Amino acid sequence: MNTETIVIVGAGQAGGWAAQTLRSEGFNGNIVLIGDEPHRPYERPPLSKAVLSGDAHVDVTSLLKPEAFDLLNIDWRPNVSATTIDRSAKQLHLTQGAPVHYDKLILCSGGRARRLNIPGADLPGVFTLRSIEDSMALGAALTPGKRLLIVGGGWIGLEVAATARKKGMEVMVVEAMGRLCERTVPPAISDYLLRLHSAQGVEVVLGAGVNQLARNPQGALTATLGDGRERTCDAVLISVGLVANDELAREAGLACDGGVLVDAQCRSSDPDILAAGDVAAWHCEWAGRRMRLESWQNAQEQGIAAARAALGIEVNHQPLPWFWSDQYDVNLQIFGMPALSHQTVMRGDQGSRSFVMFFLDDDKVVAALGPNAAKDLRFARRLIERRTRVDPIQLADMSMPLAKL
Ligand SMILES: Cc1cc2nc3c(=O)[nH]c(=O)nc-3n(C[C@H](O)[C@H](O)[C@H](O)COP(=O)(O)OP(=O)(O)OC[C@H]3O[C@@H](n4cnc5c(N)ncnc54)[C@H](O)[C@@H]3O)c2cc1C
Incomplete structure (x- = not known):
């Protein structure tokens, strides 16, 4: 023993x-x-x-x-x-x-969940989301017809925006950076996410933080944005990253x-x-x-x-990063680490329900992402893992099956 x-x-x-x-x-x-x-x-x-x-x-x-x-x-x-x-x-x-x-x-x-060091951040009705208890508490506040203000347009903020819209809430997302999910996706995908949420009736405010939260005499919450504008809501989710x-x-x-x-x-x-x-x-x-x-x-x-x-077993932890997010009827997956320095190749129409964006470095596929494109992304994953050299024109050609590449 x-x-x-x-x-x-x-x-x-x-x-x-x-x-x-x-x-x-x-x-x-x-x-x-x-x-x-x-x-x-x-x-x-x-x-x-x-x-x-x-x-x-x-x-x-x-x-x-x-x-x-x-x-x-x-x-x-x-x-x-x-x-x-x-x-x-x-x-x-x-x-x-x-x-x-x-x-x-x-x-x-x-x-x-990172906290915001602003007045009113600990008021009742202001939530963060990490644990089962957080999800239960926030879920109880998702009431049809009520207003939810989400501070932070990252993945968790956007997923909650989609869930709250589905529950019939009015939703506003306030993001301090110039675009959604700025740390993890290129501008074209931030724009895609913006269009997706705007089409679902979410109001997205970019380039503005929230400076203060307060309870107003009617019992609702008032958020004062960085540019001085005020927004009234019934609940607030602070989703500004992780410590x-x-x-x-x-x-x-x-x-x-x-x-x-x-x-x-x-x-x-x-x-x-x-x-x-x-x-x-x-x-x-x-x-x-x-x-x-x-x-x-x-x-x-x-x-x-x-x-x-x-246990003393030899390991080399270097998996190809894979991340997914579900918002409305969209399943977005990312393989690899897209960077602004990569050459991008679009396969499909960015305005459509499903497309794949490839990221190339020295003609090799190093990352790929796309909404509702699980099958193509499975092939993309193989191209990345095998560090395959590809012709960008063939990659973009929808009549050329990815399996052939
Ligand atoms: C709401 C939400 C949605 C997500 N959705 C996705 C998704 O769609 N796709 C995706 O790829 N990833 C998603 N993630 C991310 C993914 O869930 C996390 O990356 C994953 O949970 C990390 O696992 P972990 O074990 O490292 O940390 P955790 O699961 O957070 O576990 C850490 C545990 O350690 C405990 N702990 C901390 N300090 C101590 C201590 N001193 N003593 C004892 N216990 C301690 C914590 O309370 C916690 O229970 C999501 C995360 C959240 C919060």
Whole structure:
């Protein structure tokens, strides 16, 4: 019997995958899973989509059925936070119970919704969205005919805008940058998203922040925009990005920079401590830079990679980044890391329901994205992974099947 103990901090998606991978790789020592939420590991994407709209039960978010989770024989500690890592004693201190010893420690503590430091940000009726409880609270405020103001035109903000419109709300999105999802997509796709939401009746204000929120005498909320304009609404969602939960690592002296710095084996600057998921920053070869990848795919694959690395198995975590977003009847997927420096090739009409935009570097496809184009994007993925050289004219030619390229 193995007497080693592997401790995982964070019972979210990466932590859940790390725990089950340890068992599937044959580790029969102790696994301690510390989670500050009351829930078993779960996936967050439905929280801005079907769970938020009420179309799906919250159980759809479960990573594993409770019986399957119990079979893993994990020492799961719900509602417990890890507070300090004592690296010299190899102990983790907790908000409840005695410190736990670790042979390997895997940090999967994710991130939290960034708060806005403005007056009124903590008023009732002002929400952020990260957890099941956040989704339940926001969902209860999505009332037909009422007005929702969303601060931040990123993916979560836009998904909530679509869900709230579907629920019959009036929706306004206020984005401080000049375009929607500016950090992740090129201007043409920001324009596409703007047209999509405008056509659905969402009012989008670009280049304006929100300076203040206040409750007016009628009981509604008034938002004062950066340009002085005022908007009245019944609820506000603040969705202005994520802050990595890396304090535990930073206070333990691990190298951090807006996340726990790890290598492609998921090892931090202390080889007995690994990190995975939204909290981990590493050199992504596809992007050519160090970054955190806040995505479902990365949480799963890096959670698996960290568990295997903790067991001494050789890993090289460099998956081709994949992200999707569902808004109205649009499923938008992105493979790779599009950059403004890439040559772009459009396959299909950007005004239509489905098209693919390719990103080329030195005639090789390095990224691709598009709405409602899952089949073409599967081929695009292969072109990217094989670093295929392509003729841009053929790529744009709809009569040329991608499989032939
Ligand atoms: C509303 C929403 C919609 C999304 N939609 C998509 C989508 O459509 N497509 C996509 O690719 N991605 C999507 N994502 C992103 C994806 O869900 C995340 O990238 C993924 O959840 C990250 O997993 P994680 O395990 O790293 O972090 P989390 O799932 O956040 O898990 C971290 C856990 O650690 C806990 N924790 C933190 N500190 C401590 C501590 N000190 N002690 C104990 N526990 C601690 C946290 O409370 C949390 O439970 C969405 C995210 C959200 C919030």
